[in-house]
Every structure is written in C-alpha cells, then in structure tokens.
Amino acid sequence: MPSLIDIRRRIRSVKNTQQITKAMKMVSAAKLRRAQDRVTSARPFNAMLKQMMGDLANAALSDENAAASPLLARREEKRIQLILLTTDKGLAGAFNSNLVKAAAKFLQEKNGAQVEFVLAGRKGRDAFRRRGAAITSEHINLLQKIEYKDSAAIARAAMERYEKGEIDAVYLLNNDFKSVMAQTISVQRLLPFDLPEQTETRDYIFEQPPLEMLERLLPRYLEVAVYRGLLETAAAEHAARMTAMDSASSNAGDMIQSLTLNLNRVRQAAITREIIEVVSGASAGE
Numbered sequence: 001m002p003s004l005i006d007i008r009r010r011i012r013s014v015k016n017t018q019q020i021t022k023a024m025k026m027v028s029a030a031k032l033r034r035a036q037d038r039v040t041s042a043r044p045f046n047a048m049l050k051q052m053m054g055d056l057a058n059a060a061l062s063d064e065n066a067a068a069s070p071l072l073a074r075r076e077e078k079r080i081q082l083i084l085l086t087t088d089k090g091l092a093g094a095f096n097s098n099l100v101k102a103a104a105k106f107l108q109e110k111n112g113a114q115v116e117f118v119l120a121g122r123k124g125r126d127a128f129r130r131r132g133a134a135i136t137s138e139h140i141n142l143l144q145k146i147e148y149k150d151s152a153a154i155a156r157a158a159m160e161r162y163e164k165g166e167i168d169a170v171y172l173l174n175n176d177f178k179s180v181m182a183q184t185i186s187v188q189r190l191l192p193f194d195l196p197e198q199t200e201t202r203d204y205i206f207e208q209p210p211l212e213m214l215e216r217l218l219p220r221y222l223e224v225a226v227y228r229g230l231l232e233t234a235a236a237e238h239a240a241r242m243t244a245m246d247s248a249s250s251n252a253g254d255m256i257q258s259l260t261l262n263l264n265r266v267r268q269a270a271i272t273r274e275i276i277e278v279v280s281g282a283s284a285g286e
Contacts, residue, residue: 015256042228079167081115081161082173086123086125088122088141099124119135119137158170171187171188172190
C-alpha cells in the first residue's frame with residue numbers, strides 16, 4: 001500500500017497538471033475565436049470564386065482549345081501529389097492521427113499510382129518520414145502565423161509541376177472546421193480543374209475569351225484553396241485542443257477525487273492502527 005507521502009505527492013502532481021490543461025484550454029479558446037473569424041470571412045470569397053470559375057469553365061467549353069490548356073489537361077493519374085495539412089504541436093486528441101490515417105487510406109485507394117507528399121506541419125512530416133514516403137517538400141510552422149504568400153508558394157509549385165507533366169493530379173487533404181465538437185476530414189482534387197458539363201450560367205459579356213480568363217484565374221483559385229485549407233485546419237486544431245484539454249482537466253479532477261478518497265482511507269487506517277497499539281500497550285502494562 002502506498003504511503004501518505006506518496007499519495008500526497010501524486011495528488012500535488014495531478015493538480016499541477018490540471019492547472020496546465022485548464023490554462024491550455026483557455027489559450028485554445030482565445031485562439032479559436034480569432035481563427036474562426038478568419039475562416040468565416042474567407043468562406044464567402046472562396047465560394048464566390050468557385051462559382052465564378054464554374055461559370056467561366058462552362059463558357060470555355062465552346063472553345064476548341066480548352067483541352068489543350070496545360071492547366072486543364074486531363075491525364076491518367078499515374079503520378080499524384082498530395083498536399084497534407086497537419087499541425088506542428090500535439091495535445092489535440094486524435095486530430096493529427098486522423099489526418100495521417102486519412103492520408104494512408106488515400107494511398108491505398110490510389111494503389112498503383114505514385115503518390116508524392118507536400119507536407120505542411122511537423123506531425124504529418126514525422127509520420128511519413130518514418131514510413132519512408134516520397135516527400136516533395138516540407139513546410140513547418142505555417143499554422144503559427146498563416147500568410148497568403150505561403151499558401152501561394154505551395155500552390156504555384158504544384159501548378160508548375162502539373163504544367164510540366166511531372167504529376168498528373170493534385171489533391172488537398174485537411175481538416176475542415178465545423179464546430180467546437182466536430183471537424184471533418186476533407187479531400188479535394190485541385191488539378192485537373194473539372195469543367196462542368198451542365199451548369200446554370202449567367203449572361204456574361206466577356207471582353208476577353210473565357211478560356212484566357214479561366215487560365216489566369218485558375219492559379220489564384222488554387223492559391224485560395226490552399227489558403228482556405230490552412231485556415232480551416234488552424235481553426236479545427238484549436239477546437240480539437242480545447243476539447244482535449246477540457247477532457248484532460250475533467251479526468252484530472254476525477255483522479256484527484258479518487259486519490260483523495262484513497263488518502264483518507266490510508267490515513268484512517270494509520271490512525272486506527274495507532275489506537276490499537278496504544279490500547280494494546282496500556283492493556284499489557286496493567
């Protein structure tokens with residue numbers, strides 16, 4: 001049976017841990033509010049840009065040169081580039097492990113194709129380094145301070161490789177923020193851009209050929225898609241960490257309660273033993 005000193009030391013240790021988890025929960029809650037505001041502000045622009053790209057693509061279908069465009073070329077997916085967005089820090093529950101599992105499932109689904117990784121985030125990088133995966137580039141600490149230039153650099157590098165024919169498709173895998181309690185794994189194909197067969201179009205008057213406008217806007221659309229992915233992942237990370245720290249604080253409270261109960265039992269047993277020894281000594285002296 002552990003001594004009173006050991007139990008008190010354990011209770012003190014758990015209380016210190018509980019203070020840390022409560023502080024981390026408060027920090028994540030503050031960061032989540034800012035990250036959620038950025039995500040909410042970015043979503044309407046991304047939705048409108050995607051809608052406009054669909055209208056342009058639909059208008060460009062009439063152009064016989066659409067299939068010859070480097071960014072619109074469709075090839076058999078033999079070489080795929082997967083942009084995986086994870087975090088640099090842990091203590092967020094199963095947040096990063098779910099992303100790594102989703103990426104591993106993607107590899108299984110694309111069995112037979114050569115998949116190369118663009119890894120943004122230390123957790124994803126470490127996981128696929130250990131697995132010996134083909135890594136094109138690594139980006140660390142992007143979520144600490146999300147800037148558009150970083151997402152633009154990742155998107156431009158992917159576009160250049162696609163235009164040169166080094167890869168046949170580009171996919172983005174990240175966590176979309178839904179609520180504090182829910183995050184959703186998102187896998188979307190960025191290249192080749194899908195030309196819709198039938199969509200409701202608006203009566204635009206184009207000053208330039210729609211295909212030319214589409215080719216100019218497509219790089220910006222990809223940059224915005226990667227940028228939105230970073231914002232969504234950052235917000236989802238803070239939500240997951242806040243939930244994990246809240247659960248850890250609750251578990252620490254339960255452990256403190258259990259240890260305190262055990263402490264009282266051990267102390268009561270010690271007091272009872274001392275009383276028995278005193279009574280036994282007094283009886284022996286008579």
